[in-house]
Amino acid sequence: xxxxxxxxxxxxxIYPAVITPFTQDGNVNRDAMLALMSRCCDEGARGLFIGGxxxxxxxxxxxxxxxxxxxxxxxxxxxxLIAHVGTFATKEAVEYAKxxxxxxxxxxxxxxxxxxxxxxxxxxxxxYDIYEAVEMPLFVYNFPGNTGKDFNLSDPNxxxxxxxxxxxxxxxxxxxxxxxxxxxxxxxxxxxxxxxDETMIAALSLxxxxxxxxxxxxxxPHYALIYDAFxxxxxxxxxxxxxxxxxxxxxCVDAGLFPAIKYILNKQGIDAGLPRKPFLPLGEDxxxxxxxxxxxxxxxxx
Numbered sequence: 001x002x003x004x005x006x007x008x009x010x011x012x013x014i015y016p017a018v019i020t021p022f023t024q025d026g027n028v029n030r031d032a033m034l035a036l037m038s039r040c041c042d043e044g045a046r047g048l049f050i051g052g053x054x055x056x057x058x059x060x061x062x063x064x065x066x067x068x069x070x071x072x073x074x075x076x077x078x079x080x081l082i083a084h085v086g087t088f089a090t091k092e093a094v095e096y097a098k099x100x101x102x103x104x105x106x107x108x109x110x111x112x113x114x115x116x117x118x119x120x121x122x123x124x125x126x127x128y129d130i131y132e133a134v135e136m137p138l139f140v141y142n143f144p145g146n147t148g149k150d151f152n153l154s155d156p157n158x159x160x161x162x163x164x165x166x167x168x169x170x171x172x173x174x175x176x177x178x179x180x181x182x183x184x185x186x187x188x189x190x191x192x193x194x195x196x197d198e199t200m201i202a203a204l205s206l207x208x209x210x211x212x213x214x215x216x217x218x219x220x221p222h223y224a225l226i227y228d229a230f231x232x233x234x235x236x237x238x239x240x241x242x243x244x245x246x247x248x249x250x251x252c253v254d255a256g257l258f259p260a261i262k263y264i265l266n267k268q269g270i271d272a273g274l275p276r277k278p279f280l281p282l283g284e285d286x287x288x289x290x291x292x293x294x295x296x297x298x299x300x301x302x
């Protein structure tokens with residue numbers, strides 16, 4: 001796939017990192033997930049990121065992760081679809097990737113394998129193996145705060161990996177936006193998607209091609225306004241809206257980000273259910289703080 005084709009398919013989009021709604025008995029709620037994705041597309045989303053951290057991927061079984069891929073495949077061709085296939089074992093990641101390809105996904109993303117202390121050679125081989133199994137656009141899901149794996153771009157193995165053509169881009173979930181620019185400097189043909197909602201305009205200013213966000217699930221129009229203002233050169237307007245978004249994010253993170261997102265979606269009419277344990281539901285004080293910050297800061301119309 002040429003760089004121009006990758007750009008036309010993946011760039012200039014802000015992707016909701018779609019959450020996984022659960023029913024009261026703890027199963028994946030197909031109807032609610034479809035309703036959420038449809039609403040995001042109706043609001044203008046041209047891409048959806050499926051099965052990532054916001055989806056509680058590592059709290060789900062293999063079968064359930066496959067199920068969410070299948071549910072989301074129904075959103076083609078309304079949106080570019082990226083499936084997160086990352087896990088600890090290469091074999092399982094390849095199984096997810098093959099299923100995503102079978103379902104017609106446009107791309108896949110993978111966190112590096114963590115917990116066991118794999119070195120750069122092993123981590124690079126993991127990405128080569130996934131790509132060789134499916135030969136479809138593959139994004140590195142760079143989330144060192146959660147995986148404990150940072151990509152040292154002075155490491156020869158990583159330099160080779162990111163220049164190899166195997167990696168289509170990076171989902172950069174790292175508040176060190178300097179590193180995002182360094183990825184682009186290392187290989188200008190990488191598609192860089194910012195992964196921290198709070199740093200979107202900072203990442204765009206350093207060359208990000210788009211963004212993936214968890215809070216986009218409930219406030220896509222607000223972030224679309226930030227993106228549009230930045231692209232139009234109205235940096236002050238983009239900054240003002242980013243500050244409002246960060247006010248919301250600050251309260252949600254303090255309360256518990258994923259429980260907060262599901263609480264808000266439930267209030268908005270999406271039957272998101274509760275996050276899986278060991279996440280805990282919100283207390284009444286946290287709900288009141290969230291309600292107040294949304295009333296003061298959320299922009300709902302583009």
